[in-house]
Amino acid sequence: MSRLLALLFCAAPALAGEVAAVDAIALERLVRQDCGSCHGLSLKGGLGPDLRPDALQHYDHETLETVILDGVPGTAMPPWRPLLSEDEAQWIATYLLTGGAE
Amino acid sequence: MKRAVLFLTLTLLIPVSVKAQPTGDLGLVVERASGSLLIVDQSERARIGRITGLGDLSHASLVYSPDQQFAYVFGRDGGLTKVDILSGEIIARVMQAGNSIGGAISDDGKLVAVSNYEPGGVRIFNAGTLAMVADIPTSSKTIGLVDAPGNRFVFTLWDKGETWIADMSGGSPQIIRITGMGENPYDALITGDGRTYIAGLFGDDHLTALDLWQDIPQPRAILQGYAAGRDGLPVYKMPHLEGWALAGTDFVLPAVGQHEVLWVDARSLTETGRTPTHGQPVFAMARPDGRHVWVNFAHPLNDTIQVLDTLTKEVIHEFKPGPGVLHMEFTPRGHEVWLSVRDAGKIMIYDTETFEKLREIDAESPSGIFFTARAHKTGL
Numbered sequence: 303m304s305r306l307l308a309l310l311f312c313a314a315p316a317l318a319g320e321v322a323a324v325d326a327i328a329l330e331r332l333v334r335q336d337c338g339s340c341h342g343l344s345l346k347g348g349l350g351p352d353l354r355p356d357a358l359q360h361y362d363h364e365t366l367e368t369v370i371l372d373g374v375p376g377t378a379m380p381p382w383r384p385l386l387s388e389d390e391a392q393w394i395a396t397y398l399l400t401g402g403a404e
Numbered sequence: 405m406k407r408a409v410l411f412l413t414l415t416l417l418i419p420v421s422v423k424a425q426p427t428g429d430l431g432l433v434v435e436r437a438s439g440s441l442l443i444v445d446q447s448e449r450a451r452i453g454r455i456t457g458l459g460d461l462s463h464a465s466l467v468y469s470p471d472q473q474f475a476y477v478f479g480r481d482g483g484l485t486k487v488d489i490l491s492g493e494i495i496a497r498v499m500q501a502g503n504s505i506g507g508a509i510s511d512d513g514k515l516v517a518v519s520n521y522e523p524g525g526v527r528i529f530n531a532g533t534l535a536m537v538a539d540i541p542t543s544s545k546t547i548g549l550v551d552a553p554g555n556r557f558v559f560t561l562w563d564k565g566e567t568w569i570a571d572m573s574g575g576s577p578q579i580i581r582i583t584g585m586g587e588n589p590y591d592a593l594i595t596g597d598g599r600t601y602i603a604g605l606f607g608d609d610h611l612t613a614l615d616l617w618q619d620i621p622q623p624r625a626i627l628q629g630y631a632a633g634r635d636g637l638p639v640y641k642m643p644h645l646e647g648w649a650l651a652g653t654d655f656v657l658p659a660v661g662q663h664e665v666l667w668v669d670a671r672s673l674t675e676t677g678r679t680p681t682h683g684q685p686v687f688a689m690a691r692p693d694g695r696h697v698w699v700n701f702a703h704p705l706n707d708t709i710q711v712l713d714t715l716t717k718e719v720i721h722e723f724k725p726g727p728g729v730l731h732m733e734f735t736p737r738g739h740e741v742w743l744s745v746r747d748a749g750k751i752m753i754y755d756t757e758t759f760e761k762l763r764e765i766d767a768e769s770p771s772g773i774f775f776t777a778r779a780h781k782t783g784l
Contacts, residue, residue: 335703335728335746336640336641336703338462339463339640339641339642339702339703340641340642342462342463342480342503343436343437343460343462343463343480344460344462344480344481346480346481346502346503347503347521347522348463348480348503348505348521349505349521349545349547349562349590349642373638378588378590378606378639378642380638380639380640381638382638384638385640385704
């Protein structure tokens with residue numbers, strides 16, 4: 303279901319021709335495999351904290367996007383802005399906050 | 405036709421146990437997404453079996469019993485599983501914590517220790533039964549757990565910058581706590597002779613070494629200020645430190661936040677050189693003879709391998725096996741290297757002199773590759 307939503311999410315803007323499309327499958331893979339390097343493949347945490355929705359309740363959507371894009375200075379969380387667009391960070395924030403990973 | 409029949413036979417045989425086979429040239433490959441292990445044969449360059457049902461194996465590692473028949477698999481979900489690579493079966497399995505990150509086996513093969521993120525600390529188990537024999541809480545995520553001679557385990561505290569030595573020779577752990585290792589140690593290694601323990605630091609601009617031959621080892625900063633005056637680059641994957649560091653008369657170590665490999669003299673621990681690399685190094689592994697060093701890289705440059713010459717410290721070969729090169733394992737004498745290429749779903753085998761690709765083996769999201777020869781190496 304989440305995959306379907308993601309596809310719709312991905313397809314709609316492309317049809318509208320407004321926002322650059324994000325590749326939901328590639329992003330899900332990135333979250334699992336690459337965020338997963340520190341946060342665990344299942345996002346339960348590792349050297350980095352737990353990223354499941356319950357653990358992220360103190361973040362609003364915008365703050366989480368900022369954390370993804372700019373990292374957390376003084377910690378091991380790097381800025382992903384060199385690798386991700388704002389649309390992609392927005393997609394990832396939604397994915398994490400809504401438990402798309404579960 | 406003969407080839408086809410052989411292939412079919414091998415395919416049919418995969419779930420079946422491996423019987424009456426010596427284990428010295430076998431190995432296990434972690435299939436991280438499916439919670440399984442492939443049993444592989446180095447000499448045949450082939451997969452010969454699969455063990456399933458090991459839980460969450462993302463970032464899993466394993467160690468071998470001294471007789472090379474059993475492996476102890478440390479799953480990310482806190483599972484500790486003992487498998488028999490001859491029968492292809494799980495012998496015992498315990499969920500010993502919520503979230504773990506590797507382990508070690510004692511020099512006598514009788515104890516297995518596991519390093520935990522959640523709840524933190526180290527737990528030690530009887531290698532025969534997996535019954536817990538010691539629980540060492542640390543109030544910190546623990547990393548860099550290795551075995552050391554004298555029935556000791558050494559590990560380091562990510563949150564506290566301490567290294568603890570747990571001496572198990574008396575049955576219950578006698579702990580030496582060493583403070584001042586540095587900020588956020590992310591991994592550590594012990595050299596093959598069991599003398600030098602080196603912790604990599606995320607939060608300080610150096611690494612820290614301990615001489616375990618001293619009664620009370622004192623932390624010594626090495627490569628102090630190696631990134632001084634330079635902007636730290638984003639680290640999208642922490643490097644790994646493993647006991648492959650000795651190349652000739654130097655130890656070779658990955659920098660953090662700099663795209664380079666660092667070299668120190670193995671006796672004096674003073675810097676002997678730096679090699680600029682393609683990206684953030686993850687593993688910098690000396691070939692067993694030390695003549696070359698193979699390096700892989702963090703996301704998004706993890707499709708590439710560079711090979712360094714130990715004498716000149718220069719890159720002599722670079723190639724792209726495919727996206728997601730997660731791990732490398734040399735055959736014990738170093739003539740071949742096996743690479744796990746996660747996104748290709750392949751293990752790729754290369755000749756380490758000619759760099760020719762010799763074989764590909766299908767695997768489900770392969771990560772760590774572990775040959776049984778590790779059974780006889782301190783720290784592996």
